[in-house]
Amino acid sequence: MTSSRLWFSLLLAAAFAGRATALWPWPQNIQTSDQRYVLYPNNFQFQYDVSSAAQPGCSVLDEAFQRYRDLLFGSGSWPRPYLTGKRHTLEKNVLVVSVVTPGCNQLPTLESVENYTLTINDDQCLLLSETVWGALRGTPEQKALVIGGEACMWGEYVDNTNLVPRLWPRAGAVAERLWSNKLTSDLTFAYERLSHFRCELLRLQGRRTCLRLRGKKVVKDTEDRDV
Numbered sequence: 001m002t003s004s005r006l007w008f009s010l011l012l013a014a015a016f017a018g019r020a021t022a023l024w025p026w027p028q029n030i031q032t033s034d035q036r037y038v039l040y041p042n043n044f045q046f047q048y049d050v051s052s053a054a055q056p057g058c059s060v061l062d063e064a065f066q067r068y069r070d071l072l073f074g075s076g077s078w079p080r081p082y083l084t085g086k087r088h089t090l091e092k093n094v095l096v097v098s099v100v101t102p103g104c105n106q107l108p109t110l111e112s113v114e115n116y117t118l119t120i121n122d123d124q125c126l127l128l129s130e131t132v133w134g135a136l137r138g139t140p141e142q143k144a145l146v147i148g149g150e151a152c153m154w155g156e157y158v159d160n161t162n163l164v165p166r167l168w169p170r171a172g173a174v175a176e177r178l179w180s181n182k183l184t185s186d187l188t189f190a191y192e193r194l195s196h197f198r199c200e201l202l203r204l205q206g207r208r209t210c211l212r213l214r215g216k217k218v219v220k221d222t223e224d225r226d227v
Helices: 002-015 059-073 163-179 187-204
Strands: 045-048 094-099 116-120 125-129 210-214 217-221
Touching (some): 045 059, 187 210
Parallel strands (some): 094 125
Antiparallel strands (some): 116 125, 210 217
């Protein structure tokens, strides 16, 4: 847990990015309306469509549904809502999942189709996907095999005018995490090293003075040497 917190903190310190205003990447096509629906944790459930190629017993999706419940509502119990007056908001307590192509026991490949269509309206709440891999975003075991994905430039516009400021702060954070002992948990020491890395980058741009973190103090670094 400490290692994960350090990794996340390093990325925040190095990227200097603003707060995201929306999920990214967006779906290829999206249509929205002003209609809102309520989910009640005690009643909500995932359900396979009767015509779905995947049915209960498909462990990949069964386990994914449980993970998604925990992510949406937590693993604890929820008290029943106290309702007064007439209820004006519609409930959506079932998400129906329909998979077109069988393949619960197959591993994903580069050619795997991950397309999906999510439809939510007054009549239905349906997730339609070509394969099981379109109905979930990978298993925990698969995600554990990806190192440094949090620092990649997913869906970002990059050209020769902004490649360096986008790439190098993150590269510094990744290097700090991957090349440090996995038990390292001293954030102050990590910030100091990243601060030094920042000064080195500024020197490469011709600046001889920069603010640098030493211990818990911010000092002016005027060191003049080749890098």
